[in-house]
Amino acid sequence: MRIWVVDNGSQWTHRQWRVLRYLGQETQIVENSTPVADIAAANVDGLLLSGGGARVGLDDRLGNVGDYLDQLKVPVLGVCAGHQYMARHFGGQAAPGAAPEFGRVEMDVLDEGDILRDVPAKTVVWASHHDEVSVLPPGFKVLASSKDCPIQVMRHATRPLFGMSYHPEVEHTEHGVQMFRNFVRICEEARTND
Amino acid sequence: MAETLVFDAAGFVAEQVAAVKKQVGSRTAVIAVSGGVDSTIAAAIVHTAIGKQLHAVYVDTGFMRKGESEAVEAMYKRMGLNLTVVHAGPEYFEALGSTTEPEAKRKIIGEKFIRIFERESKKTGATVLVQGTIAPDWIESGGGKRDTIKSHHNVGGLPKDMKLELCEPLYHLYKDEVRAVARHLKVEVAERQPFPGPGLAVRVIGNLTPERVQLAREACDVVEREIEAAVAAGKMAKPWQYFAVLTNTPSVGVQGDLRAYGETVAVRAIDSLDAMTGTAVHVPYEVLGRIARGITNHPKMKDKVNRVVYDITDKPPATVEWE
Numbered sequence: 001m002r003i004w005v006v007d008n009g010s011q012w013t014h015r016q017w018r019v020l021r022y023l024g025q026e027t028q029i030v031e032n033s034t035p036v037a038d039i040a041a042a043n044v045d046g047l048l049l050s051g052g053g054a055r056v057g058l059d060d061r062l063g064n065v066g067d068y069l070d071q072l073k074v075p076v077l078g079v080c081a082g083h084q085y086m087a088r089h090f091g092g093q094a095a096p097g098a099a100p101e102f103g104r105v106e107m108d109v110l111d112e113g114d115i116l117r118d119v120p121a122k123t124v125v126w127a128s129h130h131d132e133v134s135v136l137p138p139g140f141k142v143l144a145s146s147k148d149c150p151i152q153v154m155r156h157a158t159r160p161l162f163g164m165s166y167h168p169e170v171e172h173t174e175h176g177v178q179m180f181r182n183f184v185r186i187c188e189e190a191r192t193n194d
Numbered sequence: 195m196a197e198t199l200v201f202d203a204a205g206f207v208a209e210q211v212a213a214v215k216k217q218v219g220s221r222t223a224v225i226a227v228s229g230g231v232d233s234t235i236a237a238a239i240v241h242t243a244i245g246k247q248l249h250a251v252y253v254d255t256g257f258m259r260k261g262e263s264e265a266v267e268a269m270y271k272r273m274g275l276n277l278t279v280v281h282a283g284p285e286y287f288e289a290l291g292s293t294t295e296p297e298a299k300r301k302i303i304g305e306k307f308i309r310i311f312e313r314e315s316k317k318t319g320a321t322v323l324v325q326g327t328i329a330p331d332w333i334e335s336g337g338g339k340r341d342t343i344k345s346h347h348n349v350g351g352l353p354k355d356m357k358l359e360l361c362e363p364l365y366h367l368y369k370d371e372v373r374a375v376a377r378h379l380k381v382e383v384a385e386r387q388p389f390p391g392p393g394l395a396v397r398v399i400g401n402l403t404p405e406r407v408q409l410a411r412e413a414c415d416v417v418e419r420e421i422e423a424a425v426a427a428g429k430m431a432k433p434w435q436y437f438a439v440l441t442n443t444p445s446v447g448v449q450g451d452l453r454a455y456g457e458t459v460a461v462r463a464i465d466s467l468d469a470m471t472g473t474a475v476h477v478p479y480e481v482l483g484r485i486a487r488g489i490t491n492h493p494k495m496k497d498k499v500n501r502v503v504y505d506i507t508d509k510p511p512a513t514v515e516w517e
Contacts, residue, residue, distance in 0.1 A: 009339030014329050015470060018368070022199035032339075053341045102511040103471075126471055128510040171467040177199060 001045040001187045002026045010051030015169040032063030046075045046187035049082025057084030075160035075186045083163030092137030099148045101127035113143040113155045115162045119175045125166035126173045201371045203378035210363040214243035224249045224315045225324035229266030231383045232326030249318045250275040256283025257393030260415040296517035303392045323358035330469045368468035396517040400442030413438035416488040424481045433475045436463040439516045447500030456500035472509040
């Protein structure tokens with residue numbers, strides 16, 4: 001699969017590239033200012049929205065990410081700022097959390113929702129955020145939560161759009177690789193159903 | 195991660211040797227070597243690609259660890275590299291002056307490295323500068339949308355007017371991947387712990403006097419010896435990185451029935467795979483005790499350190515180093 005990583009300024013954007021490469025996927029990192037026409041022309045099978053620099057998930061436009069969500073039909077996984085932007089874009093809200101999450105977080109999986117298949121019900125994820133999705137967008141479902149961040153993972157009811165508040169791409173997220181494998185599978189299934 | 199994915203070291207080496215041959219051609223290149231695994235592997239790969247066209251330069255910045263320069267020189271001679279050693283301690287100290295701000299220190303040191311390499315490259319006629327820069331170096335140095343977490347000496351300090359063409363064969367790699375390459379090439383320093391380019395300059399918070407640098411040097415030596423002894427005795431696993439920091443937090447103590455107002459040393463031992471995330475190590479208390487006494491009671495410390503603390507913070511929110 002051709003799964004591109006949209007760079008919103010995270011420290012771990014390149015780690016997303018690394019995991020995809022290890023999984024044998026064709027990938028490259030693109031600026032979020034890339035016109036949607038270029039991404040469409042490349043016939044990608046999926047997109048990752050990386051996390052961002054400080055607070056960008058709250059009010060930044062994240063370049064052309066809105067166009068990617070509106071005009072492309074492929075599966076999209078938004079991480080951290082990417083997840084917060086996705087929530088805002090579809091009518092939800094992002095706001096500073098009551099407490100930030102840095103490092104180790106114990107997460108409860110409520111619903112596998114395709115993206116969390118084969119991830120244990122209680123799992124350790126690695127986070128780095130002050131802000132979180134505070135209002136779930138209409139039509140989205142919560143798939144996992146933690147004490148300090150109720151909307152850790154969400155998905156669109158029908159479209160293959162997913163958001164994760166933590167960072168599945170870093171070494172310390174216990175089942176991060178499985179989450180990536182799930183996303184690759186979701187991209188393969190979407191391609192087959194085209 | 196519950197699942198670990200495997201890196202193809204042999205494939206990577208073959209790919210890079212070809213890429214370096216293509217980039218450098220028949221030109222002369224100079225490589226900055228530090229004794230660390232990154233620059234040593236970069237040197238090994240480039241040496242394979244262009245042989246005698248490569249000149250290695252090791253700069254003793256004055257911020258190296260105890261006995262390090264001698265050991266490093268010996269290793270590169272064993273590897274058969276064309277090596278020049280530059281003793282630049284006084285030059286670095288002078289450039290740093292009374293600078294204490296961490297980013298400013300890193301930029302000054304980065305710039306000084308480049309000026310020295312420009313001088314050395316003129317002597318050899320080199321037009322290409324090879325560096326062992328790896329992914330975390332340029333990621334954490336920021337730029338564009340990415341925040342600068344800290345400037346790495348091989349990225350952040352590069353002056354705009356630099357005339358040397360850069361060759362960075364390890365650009366996309368993380369430390370675990372570099373080590374895989376090192377084991378594949380059977381290079382000595384495969385398991386050596388990472389040591390920052392600015393060296394002890396970022397392990398002395400506050401004024402960089404030769405005396406305080408020496409305190410940090412001795413304290414780092416104590417930490418390394420005690421942790422390595424504990425590892426050899428099976429008391430703990432070898433951490434990713436382990437060292438001491440002179441924190442610039444004075445505190446009151448009592449030494450020999452006299453009031454003391456001395457330095458506080460922080461001990462750091464952290465586990466990681468790739469330096470991008472990490473967890474503080476559970477060092478057995480007995481080992482921490484030996485480290486504390488080894489530092490405070492060390493004759494070379496001259497009673498200047500009367501308190502030792504242990505850093506228990508993961509990354510994030512901390513980083514591996516303190517500056």
